Amino acid sequence: MLPKPTPMSFGANRDSWRPMKSKLALIAIPLDIRGGAETILNLVARALASRPDWDVEIGFLGGQIAGEVAGSHQYGIRRSYGIGGGKAMSEVLLASRLIRHRYDLVFSSHARVNSFLAAARSVGVLRSRRLVTRESTVLLDRFKGPRALAYRALYAAYGSQDMVVAQTSYMNERLHHVLPRRAIAKLCTLPNPVDEDLIVKMSSETLPDDDAKMFSHRPQIVWCGRLIEVKRPTIAIDVLAEVRRRTGEDYELTIVGSGPLEAELRARAGNLDLASRVNLLGQRDNPFPLFRASRAGMLTSATEGFPNVLLEMMACRIPGIVTTPCAGDLDKLSGLEISAGFGASEIADALMKVIRGSNRSALYGKTLSERSPGRFADMLLGAPWSYPGGQR
Known part of the structure; x- marks a missing residue:
């Protein structure tokens, strides 16, 4: 088992841990907790980190309020933390940290983080060869009233992504009703992976x-x-x-x-x-x-x-x-x-x-057998479309 890395601030001392690597991925997560979206994000991080030409950082918006996600240190994945509880608007604090670096892949799966990253890329704050965001749930099925309006406002910022991932065909269809046209063109269905x-x-x-x-x-x-x-x-x-x-x-x-x-x-x-x-x-x-x-x-x-x-x-x-x-x-x-x-x-x-x-x-x-994390990561990186159940 590899030694656990010392947690660092988001993006700190990056050059010191990139020897012999050519590609850099950032996986953005609000908080260090266990949940469905967090599981998928960590699977992608491990799949990329297992490849010799990738460095991977999991960037938590909030401070370190929980223990490390089990096993991530075994794969040489860096973990960085922001401040506070990672709640609404904490993603804005990413701006000063993102602007100093250039990524090959940025991946996130929470609507408010997705929205911020899309907006940040549109104005040049985020520089990444590829930005992929994933939808964690059918938000407008779960929430009505003011909260639904707030999510619609978040979706309005979508569009600069290279790919917007829906988990199911139903989610894909529902997103067609709320995403701006420029984001619908990037929308695809990609079934969730599992590390069997x-x-x-x-x-x-x-x-x-x-x-x-x-x-x-x-x-x-x-x-x-x-x-x-x-x-x-x-x-x-x-x-x-x-x-x-x-x-x-x-x-x-x-x-x-x-x-x-x-x-x-x-x-x-x-x-x-x-x-x-x-x-x-x-x-x-x-x-x-x-x-x-x-x-x-x-x-x-x-x-x-x-x-x-x-x-x-x-x-x-x-x-x-x-x-x-x-x-x-x-x-x-x-x-x-x-x-x-x-x-x-x-x-x-x-x-x-x-x-x-x-x-x-x-x-x-x-x-x-059809849902390996490696195949899922390949699709996020733009590989030819061969993932079972996936559709553009």
């Missing part, structure tokens, strides 16, 4: 004794994500109750994640007399051993840009995985069971199919 080899390696780690004991008692249904309204974790408990009622079997629900709905989840489990069958494990840096040990995986979201956790569950070879129809192109994931709707009964119907059916994990291989 890394996930398999991480999933093979031994479960802690308490987890191993818990999982040995009863079959587990695993749910993973932030405990927020759009993810609808509360309905997962209702689904558990319905499946237990229908099967008469003693299933448990393991919820991995943290967020403001934790107290509500505990109350809901108590009201349904399921407190001893709902395991709230909080945030885990490595949830994959839990996935590997589960009988089924479940996603209950109302809407998603694209739920990366489904790909992670597939890589862990969970025997059956169920999701709501919360994003486009889910039907392209081999072996996945999509519920007919968003209600607890409809999700339970889908879950019953995978519980009573055969192990589907052998079906996941095609999807996983």
